[in-house]
Amino acid sequence: MNAQPPANPSIFRRLLDAAGWPVLLVIFIPIAVILQYGGGSSTAIFITAALGVIPTAALMGRATEELAARSGPGIGGLLNVTFGNAPELIIALVALEAGLQEVVKASIAGSIIGNILLVLGASMFFGGWGRDEQKFSARAASAQTSMLFLALAAIVMPAVYELVVGTGLPKPNDVIVDYGSSVESLSIVVAVVLLVAYAAGLLFSLKTHRRIFNPEPADTEAVSASWSTRKSIIALAIAGALVAVMSEILVGSIEETAQKLDISEFFIGAIIVAIVGNAAEHWVAVLAARKNQMNLAVNISIGSSAQIALFVAPVLILASHLIGPHPMALVFNGFELAALILSALLASQVTQDGRSTWFEGLQLLAVYVIIGFSFFIA
Numbered sequence: 001m002n003a004q005p006p007a008n009p010s011i012f013r014r015l016l017d018a019a020g021w022p023v024l025l026v027i028f029i030p031i032a033v034i035l036q037y038g039g040g041s042s043t044a045i046f047i048t049a050a051l052g053v054i055p056t057a058a059l060m061g062r063a064t065e066e067l068a069a070r071s072g073p074g075i076g077g078l079l080n081v082t083f084g085n086a087p088e089l090i091i092a093l094v095a096l097e098a099g100l101q102e103v104v105k106a107s108i109a110g111s112i113i114g115n116i117l118l119v120l121g122a123s124m125f126f127g128g129w130g131r132d133e134q135k136f137s138a139r140a141a142s143a144q145t146s147m148l149f150l151a152l153a154a155i156v157m158p159a160v161y162e163l164v165v166g167t168g169l170p171k172p173n174d175v176i177v178d179y180g181s182s183v184e185s186l187s188i189v190v191a192v193v194l195l196v197a198y199a200a201g202l203l204f205s206l207k208t209h210r211r212i213f214n215p216e217p218a219d220t221e222a223v224s225a226s227w228s229t230r231k232s233i234i235a236l237a238i239a240g241a242l243v244a245v246m247s248e249i250l251v252g253s254i255e256e257t258a259q260k261l262d263i264s265e266f267f268i269g270a271i272i273v274a275i276v277g278n279a280a281e282h283w284v285a286v287l288a289a290r291k292n293q294m295n296l297a298v299n300i301s302i303g304s305s306a307q308i309a310l311f312v313a314p315v316l317i318l319a320s321h322l323i324g325p326h327p328m329a330l331v332f333n334g335f336e337l338a339a340l341i342l343s344a345l346l347a348s349q350v351t352q353d354g355r356s357t358w359f360e361g362l363q364l365l366a367v368y369v370i371i372g373f374s375f376f377i378a
Helices: 010-016 021-025 028-037 042-083 086-097 101-128 138-155 157-164 181-208 229-252 254-261 265-276 279-290 294-319 334-351 358-377
Strands: none
Touching (some): 021 042, 042 229, 042 254, 101 265, 101 294, 101 334, 181 294, 265 358
């Protein structure tokens, strides 16, 4: 008698997909709301809200992809880069309004570091396991790392000014909201310059040199839209509203959770908040690498880091002059500065030849663990 094949093996594959496993976390959305308004513990509220952010962010990403598939490469690329980090931006805006400026800056640094070390590292490790090496476009990666270096060169200057002229860099757990008008003015100038550079980068990557950023046909799968435009827009609106609700609950529980668990708000912002907002997108990069689509994996990891530095950070600086108790100065602490610079250098180093191995991925993951533990004990 022949053995029966596994029952519906496609279910497991669908759960591995970025649109599959986040569905399992939808239950945490109502749980977080119930705990929030039912007097639950701050720790339980924080954990459930963090888990609840993941499926809402995944839905936003899916809706954006569907709209992009129907809009053509130009508008589609613009949609992807615009909404790619929307969940992180929403969480940061809510934290900014609550006056948690150090959490916001930690999440900016943590997102850049996490995309390079954690996401790119995991992509290279799992993609390279069982393979001699993987190849990707060194030219496209070089363009992305160049934009990242440009952004970091500007981002660190307010901290350098404060170190040389001011009172010195803040400690990880310091709560400083007033750095003086000079640093605030410098932060505004940096924000405006970065946004101009970001706009130029969009023109470069989506129009004048679009071919550089288009993966080779053998390295991609055909993308077709299965949702109508109307369904995609409705899903995007619902996802945005749910992300805002979960962000409000998450941010509201950060301070008390940090005290109860005896961990710093700095660690929460740099590691936990930085990961949950883009967990689904991170999973896409790892799956793409496993399918030998390293162009996509590298573009997601380094491209997202560059977008955070060039777009998300300056938007938050300018927004802080409209919301929150005080304008936010772009002054990072020493741990954040060191981690940002090291991450950018490593990104350039491991992508310069257009080839990767599992061992390079393991090295990036090892650095992320060391930095994460340093943040934890800081």
